[in-house]
Amino acid sequence: MRQxxxxxxxxxxxxLGAMGTALARAWLAAGHPLTVWNRTAARAEPLAAEGVTVAATAAEAVAANGLVVVCLLDDASVRQALAGADLAGRDLVNLTTGTPGQARDLADWAHERGARFNGGGVMAVPRMIGVPGxxxxxxxxxxxxxxxxxxDVLAVPAGARYVGTDPGFAxxxxxxxxxAMTGMFAGIAHAFALIRRETIAPGDLAPLLADWLGAMAASSVHLxxxxxxxxxxxxxTGSNLAMMVAANDTLRRTAQEQGVGAELLQPYLTLMARRLADGHGAESGTGVVDLLTG
Structure with a gap:
């Protein structure tokens, strides 16, 4: 064990991809001795000059310390990197983006090899890592x-939020x-497409769109x-499902008039119409969740 x-x-x-490098620099700046490994060794050279220890193999890096953080491309690359490592007595934290099922399977795999395990979900981009506020x-x-x-160590790069003992919950x-972000991006793309051929400047619509989305999200999420x-x-409920479905025709017709495809909106509009047809016109749109989980 490294002292x-x-x-x-x-x-x-x-x-040591973009996120891994940002994490490394945050821990290094906070005074934490750091051992790193990367499949492409050249990626580690700048960090070596800044004071990290570069291991020749993943197994050597794992052996160096009790706390091991993994931030690789995908679940397969995590399994590959750790295949030859001795995990007994180690605390393994996986920040690689993956599914809940993959996290649960990896936790079982780590436990069988004598390690404690935390799955992670990074809600940040590299430029936000290590930046207070x-x-x-x-x-x-x-x-x-x-x-x-x-x-305390995990909170150095970004805020640390524990969400449960199930390793898949992160x-x-x-x-x-x-x-949710992806759905929001779809709506933003549709909104800008509607004005694309007009004399409305995108920069003029942007603050209106940002304010509206913020206000609607704040209320609808909690409701x-x-x-x-x-x-x-x-x-x-303010606007009920019957009112919203009736108004949806205007969304479709406006898109048609502007020469814009409705592909980004149509799946949600279809679900709303199905819920209304089932007799739930007085409700909000919450019942769509039940259709999805159905």
Whole structure:
């Protein structure tokens, strides 16, 4: 085990892509002795000049410290990198983007080899890592004991949020937020497409769009959560499903007039119409969740 010579907790990092490099520099700046490994060794050279220890193999890097953080391309690359490593007694934190099922399987695999495990979900881009007040944070789930033992170290690059003992929950939270973001991006793309051929400057629409999305998200997210918890999809509803479905025809017709495809909107509009046809016109749009989980 590598000795702590600076007062910071020593750790190992596998993977030096854009995110891995940002993580490494954050821990290094905070005084944590760091051992790194990357499949392409040249990626480690700048960090070696900044004071990290570069291991020749992933197994050597894992052997160096009790806390091992992995930030690689995908689940397959994680398994490949760790295949020859001795994980007994190690605390393994996987920040590689993956599915909840992959995280659960990897946790079982790590436990069989004597390691504690936390899955992670990084809610930040590299430029936000190590920057106080950037708003970035990381979800962690799995061994509570691991998280509590290393909470301060894990919180160095970005805020650390523990979301449960199920090792798949960090990935699930990550993908849930990313899915909502993807739907928002679809709506933004459609909005800009509507004005693309007009004399409306995109820069003039942008602040209006940002303010509107922020206001709508703040109200609808909390209303949906409350209605799902209570099972009452009517109380608190402003515009009900019958009103919204009636208005949806205007969205389609406007897109047609502007020469814009409705592909980004149509799947959601179809689900709303199905819910209305099932007799739920007085509700909000929350019932669409039930159609999806159906």
């Amino acid at each position: 702590d010579t600076t007062g910071g907790t020593p750790l190992t990092l596998l993977g 950037s708003g970035g944070y990381v979800f962690y789930s799995g061994s509570r004991e691991l998280f509590e033992a290393h909470r 990935a699930l939270h990550d993908v849930a937020l990313l899915s 949906t959560a409350a209605q799902l918890a209570s099972g009452d999809y009517v109380t608190g």
